[in-house]
Amino acid sequence: MSGATTVSSGDCSLRLPTPTLDAESRSLLQSISAQGGYAYARMAALAAAGDQRAAEAARDMAWEQLHSGPWHSVLPVWRDAYSMACLHVANFHFAAGEFGEALGALDMGLIMGGMLLRKDLHDSVLLVSSESRKKANSLEASGDFKGQKLVPEVPVDVNEVLKILPCRSLTSRRVEKRSGLSMEGFLRDYFQSGTPVVITNCMAHWPARAKWNHLDYLNAVAGNRTVPVEVGKNYLCTDWKQELVTFSKFLERIRTTKPSSSVEPTYLAQHPLFDQINELRDDICIPDYCFVGGGEIQSLNAWFGPAGTVTPLHHDPHHNILAQVVGKKYIRLYSSSVQDELYPYSETMLCNSSQVDLDNIDNTEFPKAEELEFMDCILEEGEMLYIPPKWWHYVRSLTMSFSVSFWWSKETDSSSSG
Template identity: 30%
Template sequence: MSSLWAEAIAVLPPKLEDIHLEFNKIVNESLVFLLKQTAALLYEGQDIAKCLQLSQTIIDFSWERLNIGTWRDVDKEWRRVFSYGCLFKAVCLCKKESAVREAIKTCDKGLLMGMAILDNILIRLVKVLQNHNNPKKRALEDVGFHQNSSQKRLQVAVPCIKEIQAGMEVPRIHCPSLEHFRAQYLIPHKPVILQGIVDHWPAVRDSKWSVEYIHEIAGCRTVPVELGSRYTDDEWSQTLMTVGEFIDKYILHQEEGNPIGYLAQHQLFEQVDVDQPDLVNFPEFESAEFQECILSPGDVLFIPVSYWHYVRSLDVSFSVSFWWS
């Protein structure tokens, strides 16, 4: 028995009875029976090929249900079914060490499109899988990624930035108290740049974040990617791909004319193009009041709720967003 299979099985509940495959009436009984049959085969550990086949059937059927109508109208039970299908398939794939990356991709799809099941078991399983997916060995196999990246310099067209007008810059404060931040910025709905509050993050403290580092630790993970220069473009779309695919296609090769995805301009106004505003149809935009700033590594920009904002990346960069009420 391979160590990967043993570790994957250990992530599952100890007994088959601990997996409660109960759903509301929207999930027909024949599919529930199929789920239970697949789970039983998995725990027996014998006919894994059959288990894998049934898992894929569950995924395919529930995937169709997830893509009928708008996302908000999808019943959560179908998302649970999809997650169980992904779980069963991912564990089955652990029988072969060579299928680790496919198993990781399956877990990620369950995490993105499904729902949390069995105390976030997919997150725990993917951690096991990543430990068996040797990042250094994988990086060398990925079409000479490190060789290519060391020879290529990321060519980013940095736009000309005019000086920030006096009195228009977003204020900066260093490590304010919660009381001061709440009274002076949160309640009055005023933007502010907070400095020093994430200096303890390894990404800031150790300067770890780079294209090569992200590719090494997360190149195999599947993520949603937004394609296009701005949300208002007709070509704007979303797709799923691995972090490695995104880096190779939209970062290393962006000089070939591909959009930069997360890293390109993001337009959050409904109709106005901030770079080239249509002042004929939107004449009031020219006199609109605004504030502006340039963020440096480690800066945190607080944007008040319902505040229109426009963000442009001046270089290849990484950012993290938080929302709270």
């Protein structure tokens, strides 16, 4: 295509705002060439000149590179390359008035891409969303939502719940509940000693508490956005898989999931949703407790799914506050000092997961697990649970549930955990 001057004359009105891309693309392409990505650079240049197929091929190439080795070994420049290709793809859809497709491409860039072009992606999402609303002639998200609640406020029937929960649940030590715990109290009594605690009456000021229980609101701010979800009993099962769906489709699925049905639950789990959807980020507040001990936030994750989702017994390297916004969850905790008795997997990928299935303990294979001491609780709407680093936890939703986890570490902690 020597000297093919693909001037996209005329219809320049519908272009995404991509100032960073415009300023950085030359040097970014050079970095990618340095990593052997000459064919990518060529396709990206053609995409910028108006070749839609090239944009698509560039995105496929970058996607492939993101998956061509272990996740930690992927060169950051390929994440930026992926975002770049997503912006190009989105631009073509946007110009053609295909707003849903444009948003989908931008979301993929936000979910898997790098940091360099994040602002362009967010700004583009804003523009596409507003154009899309104009076209649909729908009302802006007014914040006044009176429609059907996702989860009705009904107290837990303990006898019913015990039929579902693992053996010995709610029979031994409960996690202490403290109302409006002070920072000093949290530091002194729990953080320093590494003791779990449930903090109540501490998130009434979150906008999310008033909004997230309303289907209309969630659909209005995020319905057209693409999110990664997990389908299957839990991530240790063979038929477990990840899927990308629009948020409205996800909401429809979890609303219609019957707890007893044979359909595998869909779970939006461990996803940094708030880095992706700014409107939802504005609805939450980082708890002050997370700054105790001079730590730094490592990640904010969303956990949104129907009743019956299970996160199997595992531990994480960071301090963790799990904030329950909508619905109720059962959580069981085993001390970080427990190791062999919970039979961690030997594979590197799963060495923080226990082979013990609490819902169906195999006493002959894992004899030490049954009698182990633990503490547990039912986490109610508006409560936060502090889980110290390396504490084993098992989580089961008792209703439809939307929670937010905050991970933080001191710098010294995080450097050792990788």
